[in-house]
Amino acid sequence: MLTERQSEYIKLALPKGKLLPATACLLNEIGLKFDNYTQETRVYRLQSTRYSNISGKIFQEKDIPIQVAVGNYDFGICGLDWIEELLNKYPASPLVKLADLGYGRGNVYLATSLYGGPTQDELANKQICWRIVSEYPNLAENLALSLRLRRFNILPLWGAAEAYPPENAELAVLWAKNEAALKDKDLAVLRALLPANAHLIANKENWQGKNVSQVMSYFSRGLEASNKPWQRVKTRLPKSFSSYRPNPNGDKIWLAVPDGHQQEPALEFLTKAGLDLPGYSAEVLNRRPSINLDWVNVKVIRPQDMPLQVANGNFDLAITGKDWLLNHLYRFPTSPATELMELGFGKVRIVAVVTQELPAADINDLRKMVQSGKLSPLRVATEYIDIADKYLHDNHISKYKIIPTWGASEALLPEDADLLIENTQTGKTLAKHKLKIIDNLFQSTACLIGNRDSMKSVHKSEKINFMVDLFRRTVANN
Amino acid sequence: MENLKCKGARDMLPRDTARFRYIEDAFRRTCLAWSYQEVRTPTLEYLNLFTSAGTLTPKMLSKVYSFLDWDGWSGERVVLRPDGTIPVARLYVENLIQEKTARLFYVTNVFAFEETGKESREKWQGGVELLGSSTPVADVELILLATEILRSLGIEDFELQLSHAGLLKSLLRELRPDTNENRDLVTQILDFDWQCLTRIQTSNSGVSKVLSLLLNSRGKTSGFLSNLKTLPKIPVALKREIDNFAEVSSLLDATNCKYQIDLTSVRSFEYYTGLCFTFLLNEEKIAGGGRYDNLIPIIGNGDTPACGFALYIDPLIHLVQPQQQAPDKGIAITIESVTPTATRYAFQLAASLRKVGYVTEFTISGDKPKWRWLVTVRDKPIAFRITDQTQNQKFDATSIDAVTAILGDSA
Numbered sequence: 111m112l113t114e115r116q117s118e119y120i121k122l123a124l125p126k127g128k129l130l131p132a133t134a135c136l137l138n139e140i141g142l143k144f145d146n147y148t149q150e151t152r153v154y155r156l157q158s159t160r161y162s163n164i165s166g167k168i169f170q171e172k173d174i175p176i177q178v179a180v181g182n183y184d185f186g187i188c189g190l191d192w193i194e195e196l197l198n199k200y201p202a203s204p205l206v207k208l209a210d211l212g213y214g215r216g217n218v219y220l221a222t223s224l225y226g227g228p229t230q231d232e233l234a235n236k237q238i239c240w241r242i243v244s245e246y247p248n249l250a251e252n253l254a255l256s257l258r259l260r261r262f263n264i265l266p267l268w269g270a271a272e273a274y275p276p277e278n279a280e281l282a283v284l285w286a287k288n289e290a291a292l293k294d295k296d297l298a299v300l301r302a303l304l305p306a307n308a309h310l311i312a313n314k315e316n317w318q319g320k321n322v323s324q325v326m327s328y329f330s331r332g333l334e335a336s337n338k339p340w341q342r343v344k345t346r347l348p349k350s351f352s353s354y355r356p357n358p359n360g361d362k363i364w365l366a367v368p369d370g371h372q373q374e375p376a377l378e379f380l381t382k383a384g385l386d387l388p389g390y391s392a393e394v395l396n397r398r399p400s401i402n403l404d405w406v407n408v409k410v411i412r413p414q415d416m417p418l419q420v421a422n423g424n425f426d427l428a429i430t431g432k433d434w435l436l437n438h439l440y441r442f443p444t445s446p447a448t449e450l451m452e453l454g455f456g457k458v459r460i461v462a463v464v465t466q467e468l469p470a471a472d473i474n475d476l477r478k479m480v481q482s483g484k485l486s487p488l489r490v491a492t493e494y495i496d497i498a499d500k501y502l503h504d505n506h507i508s509k510y511k512i513i514p515t516w517g518a519s520e521a522l523l524p525e526d527a528d529l530l531i532e533n534t535q536t537g538k539t540l541a542k543h544k545l546k547i548i549d550n551l552f553q554s555t556a557c558l559i560g561n562r563d564s565m566k567s568v569h570k571s572e573k574i575n576f577m578v579d580l581f582r583r584t585v586a587n588n
Numbered sequence: 589m590e591n592l593k594c595k596g597a598r599d600m601l602p603r604d605t606a607r608f609r610y611i612e613d614a615f616r617r618t619c620l621a622w623s624y625q626e627v628r629t630p631t632l633e634y635l636n637l638f639t640s641a642g643t644l645t646p647k648m649l650s651k652v653y654s655f656l657d658w659d660g661w662s663g664e665r666v667v668l669r670p671d672g673t674i675p676v677a678r679l680y681v682e683n684l685i686q687e688k689t690a691r692l693f694y695v696t697n698v699f700a701f702e703e704t705g706k707e708s709r710e711k712w713q714g715g716v717e718l719l720g721s722s723t724p725v726a727d728v729e730l731i732l733l734a735t736e737i738l739r740s741l742g743i744e745d746f747e748l749q750l751s752h753a754g755l756l757k758s759l760l761r762e763l764r765p766d767t768n769e770n771r772d773l774v775t776q777i778l779d780f781d782w783q784c785l786t787r788i789q790t791s792n793s794g795v796s797k798v799l800s801l802l803l804n805s806r807g808k809t810s811g812f813l814s815n816l817k818t819l820p821k822i823p824v825a826l827k828r829e830i831d832n833f834a835e836v837s838s839l840l841d842a843t844n845c846k847y848q849i850d851l852t853s854v855r856s857f858e859y860y861t862g863l864c865f866t867f868l869l870n871e872e873k874i875a876g877g878g879r880y881d882n883l884i885p886i887i888g889n890g891d892t893p894a895c896g897f898a899l900y901i902d903p904l905i906h907l908v909q910p911q912q913q914a915p916d917k918g919i920a921i922t923i924e925s926v927t928p929t930a931t932r933y934a935f936q937l938a939a940s941l942r943k944v945g946y947v948t949e950f951t952i953s954g955d956k957p958k959w960r961w962l963v964t965v966r967d968k969p970i971a972f973r974i975t976d977q978t979q980n981q982k983f984d985a986t987s988i989d990a991v992t993a994i995l996g997d998s999a
Contacts, residue, residue, distance in 0.1 A: 202703055239636075241663070254639075255646045261636040263663030421661040442661045 120325050122166040123174045123186035124156065126518070128345045129308050130168075132213040133187050136340035140332035142325065154521035154543075164325065167526075170516040175311065179203040180513075182526045184316045185325060187211065191218045191246065191285055191306035199248040204314035208326070209333055213341045214308035216287045218246065220253060221297040223276035225354050230300060233257065243267050243274040244283035249303065253283060265422070268414040268516070270369065272297055273352060273397040277364075278409075278424040287347070295397075296354045350410075352397040353389070362405050363564075363573045366420070366428035368413040369395065372556060375455040376429050379556075383584040405573055414493075417559060421447040426564045426574055429453065433460055433494060433533060433554035440496040446562040450578055454585050456556035458533040460497065462549035463540055465524035473505050473549050476529065480507055487511045491519045491527035498531040501551055520545060596702055596709035608712070610910040611901055612695050614740045615714040619693040622733050624716060627692050629675035632657075635665040642886050643674055645858050651701040668699035672715040673859070673896055674883065680719050681888030689720035695901075708902065716877070717896035719884070724836040727863045727879060730897050731845060734867060734875050737899060741908050747868045748846065749853035750837065753860035753878060755829040756851060759802075762795045762823055794821030807849035810837035836863045859883045865897070869907060875899045918947040919995065920957030927967040933988075934965040937972070940988050941995070963991060 124147060125133055134147045144156040144166050151168070158164035169177060171188045175196040178186035181204070190210075196203055222228055228236060239261040244250040247266040254262040267274075271284040272295040285306055286292045289299045310329055316322065332338070350369075367390060368376050377390055385403070389396030390410060401408045411419065416428035417438030427450075435449055462473060470476045479485045488510040492498040495514055502510050510529075515522065519530050520543050533554065534540055537547060558581055564570050593599065600608060616626065635654050638644045644652075653668040660666070669675055676692055684690045693716045702709050716733065718726050731748070738746055797819055807813065813834035817827055840847060847865075854864040855876070862879030877897020884892040919941050923934045938948040951957050957977070964973040972985040974994055985991045 252646075252650065255649045258639070258646070260640045262639070264665075265663045418661055422663075438661075441656075442659060444659050445661050447661075 118163065118321050118324075120164050120185070120322050121183045122164070122325070123169050123177045123183040123188075124166045125171040125174060125188050125308075126168050127171055128347060129171060129187065129189065129214045131345060132340045132343040133308065135343050136211065136213070136332060139335075139339060140328045142328045154518065161324075167521060168518075169521065170518060172516045175203070175205060176513070177526065178311055178313050179205050181313050181315060184313055184320070184322050186311045187308055188311070189214055189216075189285075189306040190304060190309050191249075193309060193311060194218075194304055195246045195248050198252050206312045206314050206317050208310045208312055209329060211308040211310055211333070211340075212338065213343065214306065214345070216285055216306045218249060218283060218285050218303045218306055219289075219292060219297075219299050220301040220303060221272075221275070221282050221284060221286075221292055221299050222280060223354070224293070224296045224298050226276050227298055228280060228300075233259075233300065237261075238280070239263060240281055241265060241279040242281045242283060243271050243279040245269060245271060245285075246283050250283040253301075253303065265418065268412040270350075270397065270411045270415070272350075273409050273411050274424075276354075278419065295350075295352050348395070349393070350395040350397055354398065361569050361573075362407045363426040363570055363577070364407050364409065364424065365401075365577070366409055366411050366416050366425040366430075367399075368416070368429055369410050370412065372413050372429070372431070372456055373410075376556065379429075379453055379455060379584065382588070383580050406577075417445070417447045420559055420561050421445040423561055423564060425561075426570060427558060427560050427577055429556060430559055431456060431458070431554050432552075432557050433458070433497070435557065435559055436552070436554075437494045437496045440500045447559055448562050450558045450560045451582060451585065453556040453558060453581065454588055456554075458535050458554050459537075460494070460531065460533050460551040460554055461537075461540075461547045462501070462551065463520070463523070463530040463532055463534075463545050463547055464528065466544045466546045467524065468528070470548060473507075476548065477505060477507055480509060485528050488529055489513060489527045490529045490531065491515050491522040492531040493517065493519060494531055497551065501531060595705035596707070598708040598710065604905055607905045607908055607910055608901060611741060611899075611904050611908060612714065615695065615737055615899055616693075618733065618737045618740055619714075619716060622691070622729075622736075624691040624693040627676065627679060627694050629669070629679055629694070629696070631669055631697075632666045633669055633675055633678070635667045637678060637887070638667065638670060638674055640886050642882055643859055644671060648700070653699050653701065669696065670698055670700055672696050672698055672713055672898055673717060673880070674887075676715065676717050676896075677719070677880075677883050677887055677894065680717075680892075680894075681884060681890060684719075685888065685890050685892065687720070690717075692717045692719065712901040714899040714901060715896060716898075717894060719894040719896075720892050721895075722881065722893035724832065724839055724863075726895055727836045728839045728843065728845075730877060730895055731840065731865055732843060734865075734877070734897055734899065735845065738867065738875065741904065742911070743869060743874070743904075743907065745869070746874065747848065749850045749866045749868065750833075750840075750847050751849070751851050751854040751864045751866075751878075752829060752833040752862060753854055753864050754862045755802075755826070755833055756854065757861070758825050758829045759795065759799055762826060763799075794819060795823065795826065798822065798826065802851040808847070810834045810841050812849055813837060832862060854878070862895070869903075872903050872907075873900060874903055874907070916947045917945065918949060918959040918961075920949050920951050920959045920962045922951045922957075922962060922964045924964050924966045930965050930967040930971075933967075933971050937963065937965060937988050937991060940992060944992060946995075961995060 130149055137143055143159040145159050146153050147156050154168050156166035172192050174186040174188035175193045177183050179196065193207065237260060240259050241263050242250045242254060243265045245267050247264050250264050265279065271282040275282055275297065292299055373392060380387060385401060387399040387401050387408060389399030395410060397410050399408050399410065413430040414434050416430040417435050419425050420428050435447065438447060439445055464470055470479060480488050486509050488507055490498055490510050491513045493515055495512055498512055513527055519532055520540060523530055523545055540547065560574060565574055639649060652670040654665040657666050676694060680690055695714050697710050697712050699710050716730065718730060798816055801816060813830055817830045853866045854860060859880040860878040861881045864878030865876060866873055867875040875897055879895040881893040884890055884894055921934055921938055923930050941948050960976065960978050962975040962977060965971060970984045970986055972991050974983040974985060974991060983994050985994060
C-alpha cells in the first residue's frame with residue numbers, strides 16, 4: 111500500500127538556457143537525476159533515471175511559471191524574475207514559491223544609459239513621456255505606476271533591452287548579473303528591483319491536494335546540505351557589448367539587423383551588398399556595430415521586436431521576417447511599418463500543427479472536434495499570438511485559449527497544447543516529434559521593412575532609397 | 589450550463605433596470621432643478637490621464653482595465669474609465685474652461701478589477717461636479733443637493749460623515765516633512781491604513797494632540813473644530829485648514845444639516861484637497877465626494893478650484909422602494925387569422941390606441957394576455973371583437989373609432 115501511495119505521478123518543468131547547467135548539477139547531487147538533461151540535449155521529455163513515476167519537460171524559463179500555474183506541472187524551476195512577472199499581472203495565479211535555490215544569481219534592474227540618462231531626481235520630477243523597454247512589461251508597468259511617472263509608454267521586448275537606451279528609450283527594465291555587468295553595456299542602475307535567483311515553485315492546487323513529498327524531500331535534502339556544488343556552476347552567458355557613440359549628425363538613418371538564427375544569413379547578405387559591419391559577429395556581438403557608410407547607424411536587436419520599433423520611428427529600416435511583420439500588422443492594422451522587399455533568405459512556412467495521433471486531417475476536422483466539445487477549449491501554443499488569433503477567428507474556432515511561448519513550442523504537444531502555430535523549414539523536426547501539419551498559413555522570408563512616414567521625410571528619403579536600391583541589386587545578383 | 593457571462597459582469601433584469609431608472613430619474617430631475625447640465629464622456633480614455641500624482645493611487649491603478657488600442661504601437665495605453673470625476677475634469681479643461689463656473693452632472697459606469705468576481709467589476713454612479721468655485725457655499729450646495737436627491741428617493745435616515753483632505757494632508761506634512769516619505773504615507777492612508785499614523789513619533793505636541801483628538805473623537809458641530817484650533821502650538825498651515833473645515837461646518841449647522849466629523853471617513857481618492865463627505869445608510873456608502881482644487885491644474889494648467897460627488901447607484905438599487913405608479917393601461921390585440929387586411933387593421937388599431945395613451949401588446953404564440961381588454965381583429969365586415977376578460981363580456985365594432993369609443997373610459 112505504501113509503495114502505491116508513493117508512486118503518485120509527479121511532473122517537473124525544467125529550464126533550458128542559462129539555468130540548465132546548475133539545475134542539472136543540483137538534480138544529480140540530490141539523487142533526482144534526469145536522463146538527457148544536458149545543454150546538448152535534443153529531446154524535451156525527460157524521465158527520472160531512478161523513478162518511473164517522475165518525469166520532466168524542458169521549457170524556456172519564461173514559460174515555466176505559466177505551465178506550473180495552469181497545473182500541467184507539479185513543480186517548476188525558474189528565476190524569481192519570471193515568477194514575479196506573472197504574479198505582477200495575475201496576483202491570484204495558483205503558484206507556491208517553495209524555496210530559493212541559491213543559484214542563477216542576478217537582479218532585475220531599472221537602468222538608463224551612462225550617456226545622458228536621467229538622474230533619480232529627473233525621474234521623479236521631469237515632465238516627459240518616459241519610454242520604458244523591457245522583457246518584463248508587467249514589472250515595468252507596476253514600477254512606472256509606483257514611481258508615479260506622469261506619462262510613460264511600456265515597449266515590450268523579446269530581448270536585447272540593453273541596446274535601446276538612450277536613443278530609443280529613456281529607461282530599461284532588465285536582468286543582469288550585477289551592476290558591473292550593466293556598466294559594461296553602457297548602462298547605469300537607477301534601482302535594483304528584485305533578485306532573480308532560481309526558485310522552486312509548485313502548483314498550488316497540486317501542492318494542497320496531492321502527495322508530492324517524494325520529490326520535495328530530495329530538494330530539502332539538497333538545501334540542507336553543507337556542500338552545494340550547484341551554486342558554483344559557472345554559466346556561460348552569450349557575450350555581447352555595446353559601444354555607444356554620440357551622434358552629432360542627426361541626419362543619419364537607423365538600420366536594425368537581427369541577432370539569433372537570422373544573424374548569419376543576414377551578415378552574408380550584407381557582405382554581398384558590399385557592406386562591412388565590424389562587431390556584427392557571432393562570437394562577441396557588438397549591439398552597435400559600425401558600418402562603412404557614415405550616414406547609417408546600425409543596432410543589433412531581436413527580429414521579433416523590429417516591426418514595433420520601426421512603427422515607433424526608432425529605426426528607419428530593419429531586416430526581419432515577414433512572419434513578425436504580419437504578426438505586428440494583425441495587432442496594429444494601421445501601423446506605418448511596411449514591407450519594402452523580400453531578401454530571399456530565411457524561407458520558412460508558417461503552419462498549423464497537431465499530434466499525429468489526433469484524428470484531424472485539416473482545420474475543418476479540428477473545428478468539428480472543438481464544436482463537439484472533444485477539444486474545448488482548444489489549447490493553442492504559439493510565438494505568433496496575433497497570427498494565431500486571426501487564423502482561429504478566420505476559421506471560426508469558437509472556443510480556444512492561447513498559450514504564449516518563447517520558442518521550442520513543439521515540446522508542448524500533445525500534453526500541454528492541442529494545436530501549434532509554428533514556423534518550419536522542412537517539417538523534419540515536426541515529424542521527429544510525431545507531429546503533423548494540417549494547414550499552411552503562409553510562406554515567410556527575411557524582408558526589409560521600413561516606416562512609411564520616415565520615407566516621406568525630406569532628409570531621409572534619399573538615404574533610404576539608396577539602401578533599398580543597393581539591397582534590390584544584391585537580391586537580383588543572388 | 590456553462591457560464592456564458594464574463595466573470596465579474598452583471599446583467600440588469602427588468603425589475604432592477606426599473607429601479608435603476610427610478611434612481612436615475614430622481615437624480616436627473618433634482619440636478620436639473622439646481623441648474624446643473626448633463627454631459628457624457630467616452631468609455632475609453634488614455635491611461636496617462638489617471639497616472640499623475642494627485643489623481644489615482646497606485647493601488648487603484650493596478651486594478652484598471654488597460655490595454656493597447658489597435659493603433660497603440662507607441663505603447664500608449666487606454667483604459668476603461670476607472671473614475672467619473674477625472675474625465676469630466678478633462679472635458680471641462682478641453683471645452684468649458686472659459687465659462688469659469690460650470691455645473692455638470694452625468695450618469696456613468698466605472699470599471700475596476702475585483703479579484704473574486706463575486707462583486708461587479710462595472711459600477712454605476714450619478715456624478716455631480718461644480719467647477720470654478722472655491723467658496724464654502726459650493727461645498728454646502730453639493731451636500732444639500734445630495735441630501736435632496738436621497739430624500740426624493742425616499743431615503744431619510746442616512747448618516748453624513750465629514751472629513752477634510754486638506755487638514756489630513758497638512759497633518760501628514762507636519763509629521764513627515766520629506767516629500768517622498770510623505771507621498772508614501774498619503775498613499776498608505778488612502779489605501780485605508782490609518783494605523784500607520786499612530787506609529788509616527790512627532791516632536792510637535794500640538795500636532796500629535798490634534799491628530800489623536802481627530803482620530804479618536806467624533807465632532808457633531810463646527811464647535812468641535814473651533815475647539816481644536818484653540819489648542820496650543822498649532823502650526824499656521826494646520827490652522828488654515830481647520831478654519832476652512834470649520835467654516836463649511838458652521839454653514840451646514842446654519843442649514844440644520846446633521847453630520848458627524850470623522851477624519852477617517854475619506855477613502856481612496858487622492859485628488860481631494862478640502863472638505864470630503866460620505867453618506868451612509870445602514871453602514872453602506874451610498875454617496876460621497878469632496879473638494880479637489882488641484883486636479884484641474886494637474887490636467888490642464890488652469891487654476892480652477894472644483895468640488896463634486898457621486899451617488900452610488902448599485903447599493904441604492906437594493907435600498908430604494910420605487911413608489912407605486914398608476915399601472916399602465918393596456919390592451920391586448922389578437923389577429924384571428926393572419927391575412928394582409930387583418931394585419932393592417934390590427935396595426936392601425938394599435939397605433940390609434942397608443943396615441944390615446946394605451947399600451948398595446950400583440951398576443952402571439954398563444955400566451956394568455958395580461959390585460960383586462962382583448963381586441964380580436966378579423967378580416968370580416970365586423971372587424972373588431974372586444975372582450976372584457978374580467979366581466980366576461982363581448983362587444984363588436986366595425987371601425988377603429990368605434991373601438992376607441994367603446995374602450996374610451998372603461999379600460
